[in-house]
Amino acid sequence: MFNLGYLLEKRGDEAEAESWYRRAADAGNAAAMTNLGILLKERGDEAAAEVWWRRAAAAGSAAAMFNLGYLLEERGDEAQAESWWRRAAKAGSTFAKSRLGLRLRERQGRAGEKDG
Template identity: 35%
Template structure:
């Protein structure tokens, strides 16, 4: 993605169709690629407010990574949970990684197992792999959402 080209194109598209969450999400991705994390957050937030579970995952990642943005694992975990509860497989996986690795709260093997299983049922291969590691090693598998 060429962020310098994508940002004005996304803005122009949003001016034409401001209620399309996909456009706000793509604008967030362009800002994210550029390293403009506060702008990425605002665009993702608008997409999330319009119902984008993918945007919720990306907001969680921004909070978890804290690159030129507020680092807050509690908020990351909450955004991942919201995306998971909406039925989005990547959100399920990310929430499971937070539960597995104690990101933003206590580790929860039972919860991690349940969410990894839900994500795996929906075809998320990395969730199947993490589920196996969780069964063998217990919590703290190091599975990552990013």
């Protein structure tokens, strides 16, 4: 179900893809939950995306944890964003590790500006 949703999304049939992602997500597929969240966020439904990413994160999806971090950062909640990126990094997300490295460098730059 997830793979069919993914193929349909890549073909541009987002409505049908969403249907298959929902079926797979309801069956417990964390990847489908994650992709459903991405699809919904791209449509502008951040609240629904967050719900699916939180469900996927609870199921162990590092990608969902990473995406949730970005959503929270966009809302201005940097502490929670970083917390989710740390969880994603522990779950194996190389993207989250990279993002955390960038955050550390940004912090060091800000600290240097204050000192200089």
